[in-house]
Amino acid sequence: xxxxxxxxxxxxxxxxxxxxxxxxxxxxxxxxxxxxxxxxxxxxxxxxxxxxxxxxxxxxxxxxxxxxxxxxxxxxxxxxxxxxxxxxxxxxxxxxxxxxxxxxxxxxxxxxxxxxxxxxxxxxxxxxxxxxxxxxxxxxxxxxxxxxxxxxxxxxxxxxxxxxxxxxxxxxxxxxxxxxxxxxxxxx
Amino acid sequence: xxxxxxxxxxxxxxxxxxxxxxxxxxxxxxxxxxxxxxxxxxxxxxxxxxxxxxxxxxxxxxxxxxxxxxxxxxxxxxxxxxxxxxxxxxxxxxxxxxxxxxxxxxxxxxxxxxxxxxxxxxxxxxxxxxxxxxxxxxxxxxxxxxxxxxxxxxxxxxxxxxxxxxxxxxxxxxxxxxxxxxxxxxxx
Numbered sequence: 001x002x003x004x005x006x007x008x009x010x011x012x013x014x015x016x017x018x019x020x021x022x023x024x025x026x027x028x029x030x031x032x033x034x035x036x037x038x039x040x041x042x043x044x045x046x047x048x049x050x051x052x053x054x055x056x057x058x059x060x061x062x063x064x065x066x067x068x069x070x071x072x073x074x075x076x077x078x079x080x081x082x083x084x085x086x087x088x089x090x091x092x093x094x095x096x097x098x099x100x101x102x103x104x105x106x107x108x109x110x111x112x113x114x115x116x117x118x119x120x121x122x123x124x125x126x127x128x129x130x131x132x133x134x135x136x137x138x139x140x141x142x143x144x145x146x147x148x149x150x151x152x153x154x155x156x157x158x159x160x161x162x163x164x165x166x167x168x169x170x171x172x173x174x175x176x177x178x179x180x181x182x183x184x185x186x187x188x
Numbered sequence: 189x190x191x192x193x194x195x196x197x198x199x200x201x202x203x204x205x206x207x208x209x210x211x212x213x214x215x216x217x218x219x220x221x222x223x224x225x226x227x228x229x230x231x232x233x234x235x236x237x238x239x240x241x242x243x244x245x246x247x248x249x250x251x252x253x254x255x256x257x258x259x260x261x262x263x264x265x266x267x268x269x270x271x272x273x274x275x276x277x278x279x280x281x282x283x284x285x286x287x288x289x290x291x292x293x294x295x296x297x298x299x300x301x302x303x304x305x306x307x308x309x310x311x312x313x314x315x316x317x318x319x320x321x322x323x324x325x326x327x328x329x330x331x332x333x334x335x336x337x338x339x340x341x342x343x344x345x346x347x348x349x350x351x352x353x354x355x356x357x358x359x360x361x362x363x364x365x366x367x368x369x370x371x372x373x374x375x376x
Contacts, residue, residue: 078375116308123307144344145372152336156329178376184333185373187266188366
């Protein structure tokens, strides 16, 4: 086995997702993931802290992409519009990964432990967005409400988008979910 | 020590909260909690699975109170109004426990592990409310949006209510937070 492993991280992610889907997350070991990827366990641990983190490796990337996207939103946009534009701008990026996202979602849904982890990652995402909104001048409360509502909308849209029978793109799913949240809260 | 321990659960909760506040959650043992309450460790474990669960013993009670409250909401109320009425109806119940709630919040805020646990309990609360809304005829998506938005509002209101300088009651804090969420989402 060569010490030089092109796309080692991607190969490990692919191998892990296949194994999680085939035989279950709980039943899969790091040794099996490394073997399927044609790499060593040592290489695995160079990229991921454990087998769970393979599923959340994209979270840090998503977080910084969102902050960057919000920096590009006109400063006069009110908080909720800023959050909506931020999430909508990421829609196209996800389109290439729909099959992978479906697989990942199925794995997450299979394990309460992974669902809890997902919840915690999303809460951290919301906190980052709330900070960005405060830097734009929003109050603490408004920043929390807008960022958490935004993450809620993103979750709902993402869940709809990964459904096998769905044909809409993620950007439209996000717009729909925002408009549904607006209707739901207006009818109070 | 008598085998008959009146209010054993309350005494253990009080003792635990005092110790968590005085010396930190991490540094407190079950043995210390039992000793301060004048009870045995065996009695502690009759009521709580571990020292963390002392802080979340109220969650199941809160959950069933919320479901019961929603059953009393007029069936023609739209989902968000039903959720708002449900949370508002619980406000008076909390007023007697403000000092305890402040202490608990400080302990939760001191530990990332406890914050994660709180997050998970609140997610489970939202799922229960979403089920209740579906039973009232709401679609899956609307039920998720309304229940999660309701839990978000409750969290924001609760955070404001436990502040030392706050003078408003919880019911008003919840009403305020709902109206802020409505304003925030309307300005999208």
